[in-house]
Amino acid sequence: MSQPNRIDRIACFIAGTDTGVGKTHASAALLHAFAQAGWRCAGMKPIASGCEWVEEAAGRGEWRNEDVEQLRMAGTVPVPRQLTCPWLLRTPCSPHLAAQAEGVRIEPSPIERALRELRSRADAVVVEGVGGFRVPLASGPDGWDTADLAVRLALPVVLVVGIRLGCLNHAMLTVEAIRARGLRLAGWIANRIDPGMALADANIDTLKAALGPQQIPLLGVLPWGLPAAEAATGIDFGPIAAACAADSNITETRAASRLVTEQDIAS
Numbered sequence: 001m002s003q004p005n006r007i008d009r010i011a012c013f014i015a016g017t018d019t020g021v022g023k024t025h026a027s028a029a030l031l032h033a034f035a036q037a038g039w040r041c042a043g044m045k046p047i048a049s050g051c052e053w054v055e056e057a058a059g060r061g062e063w064r065n066e067d068v069e070q071l072r073m074a075g076t077v078p079v080p081r082q083l084t085c086p087w088l089l090r091t092p093c094s095p096h097l098a099a100q101a102e103g104v105r106i107e108p109s110p111i112e113r114a115l116r117e118l119r120s121r122a123d124a125v126v127v128e129g130v131g132g133f134r135v136p137l138a139s140g141p142d143g144w145d146t147a148d149l150a151v152r153l154a155l156p157v158v159l160v161v162g163i164r165l166g167c168l169n170h171a172m173l174t175v176e177a178i179r180a181r182g183l184r185l186a187g188w189i190a191n192r193i194d195p196g197m198a199l200a201d202a203n204i205d206t207l208k209a210a211l212g213p214q215q216i217p218l219l220g221v222l223p224w225g226l227p228a229a230e231a232a233t234g235i236d237f238g239p240i241a242a243a244c245a246a247d248s249n250i251t252e253t254r255a256a257s258r259l260v261t262e263q264d265i266a267s
């Protein structure tokens, strides 16, 4: 495939029906899909909680998070870890509590800066959210959560549904929450995380029937146990590209109308 031009560049936000449903796995599969299409791509985990100390040499090392490392391995553009994850927290718990424990408050600006930088270096950026769609990032009167983060980043959203008991309700609630914020839902990915689930196909068909008429296409089904690089071939990222193109058309139109206004004022 030819290299995308600026306007075709892709960035999307990966939301999940819950924690542990396969957001990282699906993000890695998407990155492999972009890489296999010849695009330069990078993953991003804006906030990660739960790290291990990795010793690189005697007395030297750094804190590492598994999601961050998986995304970095699936991407093709080498970038500093700070860009992949601007908020790396050590305690494996909700980010607002991990931040509290470290005496920091999670703010959006380092995330926005890192995303801008990643987008300037890669053709496709995949931003993995945290847990389900509404995970607190900071509490209190001016608190915020991951849904606010998705709005702030203004990226098309891809919903990863972990196909297990309860997923229909979780998926429908999450779709409602994403739509209620005016975000563009580019599609959903079915991830078979429970190999023993009864009637898994019927559950996927039920969601297809419910979400298809809402213009939320199924982008792919990730089989149980298949490595992300191989599962990538089953993903159609066309609808994500289309959503990004639609968004940049809107941005272009806004920019054009701003220009006209400035010229009008000048004349």
Ligand SMILES: Nc1ncnc2c1ncn2[C@@H]1O[C@H](COP(=O)(O)OP(=O)(O)O)[C@@H](O)[C@H]1O
Pocket (backbone or CB within 6 Å): 016, 018, 019, 020, 021, 022, 023, 024, 025, 026, 191, 192, 193, 222, 223, 224, 225, 226
């Ligand atoms: N399709 C799959 N087949 C087998 N194991 C999977 C699959 N998807 C996810 N997993 C495993 O399930 C766990 C949770 O997946 P992960 O992608 O980390 O979820 P999340 O990012 O939503 O928390 C991980 O151990 C991962 O390797």
Ligand SMILES: [Mg+2]
Pocket (backbone or CB within 6 Å): 023, 024, 025, 067, 128
């Ligand atoms: Mg993850």
